[in-house]
Amino acid sequence: MSDNTAAWIDSPYADVIIREAPMPKPGPGQLLLEVRAVAVNPLDAIIQSNGTVMYGWLQYPVILGEDVAGVVVETGAGVNEFAIGDRVVAYAIGLEKGRDAVAESGFQAYVAVDASLAAILPATIAFEDAAVLPLALSTAAAGLFEKDQLGLDYSRLGNAAHRAEVVVVWGGATAVGGNAIQLARAAGYRVITTASAKNHDQMRRLGAEGVFDYHDPEAANQIIEEIGGSVVAGVLAVAVGSAEPCLRIARATSATKIAMASPPVSFYEQPRRRGLSLARIRLFMKLGTRTALLQLRSRARGIKASFIWGSAIATSPVGPAIWGAYLPTALESGSHRPYPQAHIAGHGLPAIQDAINTLRRGVSAQKLVIALAQAPLDS
Template sequence: MTDATTPARASGPDLAGLTNVAAWLDAPFADLTVRPAPVTAPGPHELLVRARAVAVNPVDVVKQTTGDLMYRWLPAPAVLGEDVAGDVVAVGSAVTRFAVGDRVVALAVGVEKGEEHAPGGGFQQLVLVREALAAPVPEGTAFEEAVVLPLAVSTAASALFQGGQLGLRHPVGARPAPTGGAREVVVVWGGTTSVGSAAIQLAVAAGYDVVATASPANHERLRALGASQLFDYRDAGVVDDVVAALHGRRVAGVLAIGTGSADPCVTIAARTGAPRVSMASPSVSFGGVPRRPGLSLGLVRTMVALGSRTAAVMVRSRLRGVRATFVWGSSLMHDEVGPMLWAGYLPAALAEGRFVPAPRAEVVGHGLEHVQAALDRLGEGVSATKLVVTL
């Protein structure tokens, strides 16, 4: 069955003999179940990728934890997962950047509204991805290293470069920037996260100076990624310290990553004259929500807190003259930021070592049956680590 949004497909000899299995979310709140899945031929601008590594993200945990309360466009049974790295096994008729056998890392968008949910979900052996959202994996880079990138780097790029977000100049073709203290500054709150690690590198590549927050144990790692000044987000006076360090400098924007990051970031923006804050995380954590059908006290409390705290942040930002907006990582597939990042910047930057996958990958297990364990671990909380399953 097809509709206007479904690409034309044609099976061929490339798919002969291929079989597929996926980690299915068969019902709201259920554990993932590994069982057979269809093999779908790529449309004209798609790749069929044999996944060698996948990574888990908070959006996967939220969907499994809240049932149909969140992301109602994604009904069960569904295949979750956005981060994929593997080998190309078939290409669409209009594909020009890749060939069968190429090693790629890609953002899988099957979980998004209007997409084919099952073929494009990342937690399966054979994944359909868009050519425009894929990049080559350099020789010498393991799949489990590369797979930390897709949703994180897409979210970071959307936050930094989209016109509705911080609207910064792009790293591809960026004009030479002044050196030293004359450079414009981008503040990244939550630098040790996967989104923060990508944002630091992208902002530096675009010619900005980066000030970031992180626990002291991670300061040297973030300096190696390009951050010039680091502050401990747990210090009681961290906002004052960041504002003092930025005195007299032009702050181009602030990126808020992590639960509770919006409030301090709006304050920093207001006190430094930064016009915009891009928020990459919800106002509350879903970690305390029990994963079971029906309403629970934990779920009710979380949703009430989410609504009230989000509204409070938006009111405070407006009163202080700061434009604060939430960013959706995959939104770059609809604008110029997607091709800029995935086709224009990442291929050469990865190959030349100018952009490195970060944070470190922790392999939870080998095989799709370990994806559930990775989701459970992520729900408990991890720091400066991306949880990965190899296939």
Template sequence: MPTNTAAWLPEARADLVVGPATMPEPGPEEMLVRVRAIAVNPLDDVKQWTGDLMYRWLPYPAILGEDVAGEVVGVGSGVSRFAPGDRVVGYAVGMERGRRHLAEGGFQEYVVLRADLAAPIPDRLSFEEVVVLPLAVSTAATALFQSDHLALPHPDPSPSTARARADRGTVVVWGGSTSVGSNAIQLAAASGHRVATTASPHNHERMRALGADVVADYRDPAVVSQLTAALRGDRVVGVLAVGTGSARPSVALAAATGAARVALASPAVSFGDLPRRGGPSLRAMSTMMRLGLSTSLTQLSARRHRIDARFVWGSSLMTNEVGRMLWEDHLPAALADGRHVCAPEAEVVGDGLESVQTALDRLRAGVSARKLVVRL
């Protein structure tokens, strides 16, 4: 019988430790997957670095990780889309409230995935290429399609949807070169909308290749006025704010263009300055005060302009129709025929679970327009 191994977070703010783990068993509508590639996300870094600032319900020792790709080795009752031997990419939700935290954590050799949060991998794509998708594409879909966020119509590959781009209006994705932004551009275009986005100049052509019609430099002090001018005459149906500091300019742009909804996918300030230790500190107090002030100012501005600005929790799609639309209806076909590109590009930083901590350290140091991947 095979044995399981995990990269454990033994306690708050500790480095990951590789060690034995119980072999998980899939329940109804679940499957057991032999993991072949893992990607790291800012959520993993924040949880490791700040302790219980986020995911307070997650007990220690913990298994973090959301992005996995691998081979199905077993399925639970009710699973009909997958069978042992299938290559799949999926969203591991072990960090979420009410889930089996150890069985469903991504940083291990064998993981339980919900069958409705997974998609088959086309033969032409590697595990390393597709593993960049799960959390990012789920967060993008939640922001764009859930009724409490931008509430866009679902993607439709028919020719009539492509012709409807001008009629359905424009979606702005602030932070297009991010993992969430790169997927949001593609999903918004697939739902029949024109897309405007922001990115550094060296990423502009990549944004256009993903489906953006208008691209601006987010670092330009006049970027809001530039986008407002570029979108004059467009019906802007919503703005997705991705990246630290994106909320306030996104609300300002919504006010200037008449958009009534802003989906906030990132905190107002970076948690990178927080010390990696518990207890009070001046840096922690300063960060939290800036977070509270910036969030309050953003909400006040949104209310003044009658804009509905809400924070996005990417896993909420597993409780509604958006999850099924994305993982069962749209993504399998879109990956198979190349309509959805695996973006941003994967960078493999190492092999084996021992390399997950290396990837997290690299992520904390700063990564642009790439996704850090570990191969198992």
């Protein structure tokens, strides 16, 4: 094979640099993909903005990237459900603790991924469209179905089950929110969500039965009224600042669990450089204070509020249920739509840093995707 190329981040806070990288070797249960498209995520921007905070185990230089779609060029031992030449979408988890932040991270021409976190793509779905799914889908699944989160029942996922219970998703137009709506509906739950008015029709197409504008100061009360006497199975708080209205909804409806996909502050509100600064000190003081107050207020009312870690599904039964049993069939049938809409932010690995910078400035109801040209193979 030709030499591999990657978008490296050599030190905390640094811009990515494009240069050669070792060719990954798929281990047991893994696939080697020739990457055709990648998507950037808030996680990439947060790691770059926070330095060693949160992901302190990373040993630089590393490669960022979680969302990939491409073609299988090699399979590891024990892989039977995939073959060379298969088109797949996959969740690259190299940035997680105990993983290889070089071979298993997505922003490169070739990447090793776990077969258990990959799904075959139908020919009708382009690589660029599929690349929006992995981290958002996995985070949504973790929040909805992991036992230490909302713990919803996924045993009838995709079998047109119908339940009376309601799931509230605050932030439905986000990448995680849009996938959570689809997964909750596929498991049979009713869904009520929030989004800007311009995205209401889209939320209904994804399966939400009620949509409210989160800009409206009465949105939480409107949701409570819409729920009426129905049982609330859980509340998923996705967007920054969503925990407070979700706690109000949980209190009013006797819901006992809130799963949070976003911190109470934006990590983009700090300079991307080493050392202390007034902005960074204020940010982390605000984070600590708001998190502590939220936990105190929720526990006092018998509500469990917990933060979601999307990669939790990699070592739990939820992973195979989503990536193996549900997603391939749902993509083939069209019952699960790649969401959010892919916006091609550039072609080739050099476009990644600009895409991350654009993400920091704000993106609504779409995901920034980088298309990669097919890499030549040596004979």
